[in-house]
Amino acid sequence: MINWIPPATIFILGALLIPLFKGKARQLFVLTIPVIGLANILAMESGTEWTYGYLRYDLIFGQVDKLSMVFGYVFVIMAFIGVLYSLHVKEHGHFIAGFLYVGSALGVVFSGDLFSLFIFWEIMAFSSVFLIWFQKEKASIDAGFRYLLVHTAGGLCLLAGIVLRVVETGSLEFGHIGLDGLDTYLILIGFLLNAAVPPLHAWLADAYPEATIVGAVFLSAFTTKTAVYVLLRAYSGTEILMWLGAFMAIFGVCYAVLENDIRRILGYHIISQVGYMVCGVGIGTYMAINGSAAHAFAHILYKGLLFMSTGAIIYSTGFRKLTDLGGLYKKMPITLIMYMVAGFAISGMPLFSGFVSKTMVIAAAEHDHHYIIFLMLMLASIGTFLSVGIKLPYFAFFGKDRGIEAKDPPVNMLAGMGIAAFLCILIGVYPKVLYDLLPYEVHFQPFTIPHVVGELQLLMFTALGFFLLLKKLHVEPTITLDIDWTYRKGSKVFMWFINEPLARGSQWTVDICLVIISFLKWFSKNPVLAVMLFKDSLTLRFIGHLGGRTRRDSIRYLEDEKKHYPRDPVKRNPVGDSLLLALMFMAVYVMYYLFTA
């Protein structure tokens, strides 16, 4: 007897029931769903349940092991925090989209076959895009469409890979895949797109900052981390991922240095942090896989908190760019504290959650003798602290006071932030709570003297660099070019191609057909006379006159005939006309036969 149901069902059914409730009842209902979800997850045990035969295949909705459980726990916790944070939102749509999104992410995590995985994967894309569209500005509508198009392309790539794989192996089972053949590459590309691995990353930094305040909190947690989960399950130990991950960790922080939009800075830091996880997948040792899973867990909480506290700034001030902000520490002290907890956590400050998870990936690289990777990840740590730990709070909360009217956000938003902040500190101070959840036994001790002192040195001397270069680092009111340039500008080139060469080319063919049709219409009125006219004009041209007429008479005669064309075709010579037509068709047929046979 199993006493749990697939977690996706709870959230997806919950989403469908939301419109039945109003006001306080709805607030209670949307908070209850994640609580039921958590109770359900706690009741789950390792094993494979909820299997359905479909055609010749098995669809598995409940494949449970320690790896899927790590993600299951944190997804449900984050869903609760996110719902609490967005409790003041009035529209039903937000919660419906949010619950479908969370539910489908959980569906991916617990599905044991590629087909149901793909279905949930697509529901994720199509439900999350509404969290962007609900912002209802032109920029967010456009960004939402780009988001959807990119994810649809990635989904198709994944589907193509799955179909090839099923044809080749005859099995839908979702387990370790590894790189071997076209199907595995296609599936990997589909996964990498959702993990925002460059050059397939631009959708993230493009779309997340255009989402609603609460939408961005949900978005930051699920899509990329689901991708990390499937990579961990299917591609652990794939060396190329190690390099891609280390590269994207640095890539993200570099862009964050240039950015001005607070949520776009955080978006680039998602890319950077997911880089650590992808790198861990690539290294593939027990320690690295533990590190990736732990970092995904910690990341969802502190990144959610970062988006919640920057969301509070936008909610309270209406501004989203560092160039418009400054001096908020006097007016939003609680938000500042919450933000700094998350900022320290993402930077890996000792006693905050990032320190016990990120350093596990870095140490795994060192243990496995990947020293270049080790240095690259350390460099990314510097960049993380530089922009999220110092630059963003400095220019938003301190810096030049612009006298903006602001106050801390409503109590439900503060409560959501408070829970996330508590968990960030709890994991940082007592990492055992997280380590006990990990797929393999943890043999890693974060709190050693060299480790703590080294990390503090790294961060504090980064801060020194920041303050010495403060002038150089002033924020500028610009946007930053990224890969999305290719399709945002590329689409203009494409539209020009459609409107100019392609449209003109198609007009030519229309014109040519019209000429042919009008000729045929003219010709068919009296084919005999038409042919005779043709013969006469040829004779006139080459011989100079028509038989028995002078040249001038011939020309006049021909013009007269043309003017009176088609005269009266059928009555004059019906048999001859029919015969001529029959002969002509036969001639055409004979020529056709000659050339083709």
Add this chain to the structure above:
Amino acid sequence: MGYLDEPKNLALLKKLFYASLVVLILLELILMGIRETHLSLAHIAEFPAFHAIFGFVGCVVMVFVVKFLGHQWLMKEEDYYD
């Protein structure tokens, strides 16, 4: 008036910050001593004050390189795509 509007407080924070940097270097030297180091990639993290040097140099280099690329190429006016 906020706490940071007082120049006195700012000066105090600055002193504390610089003091913490010195303390961190000293802590490493006292707690771990000057270890025998090899000039190889594998032992680079054991070099005295490696993290401090790497943090500072890494930060400065990153800022200069990225800002240079930004100004030359990547940073555009806000209405660039409109």
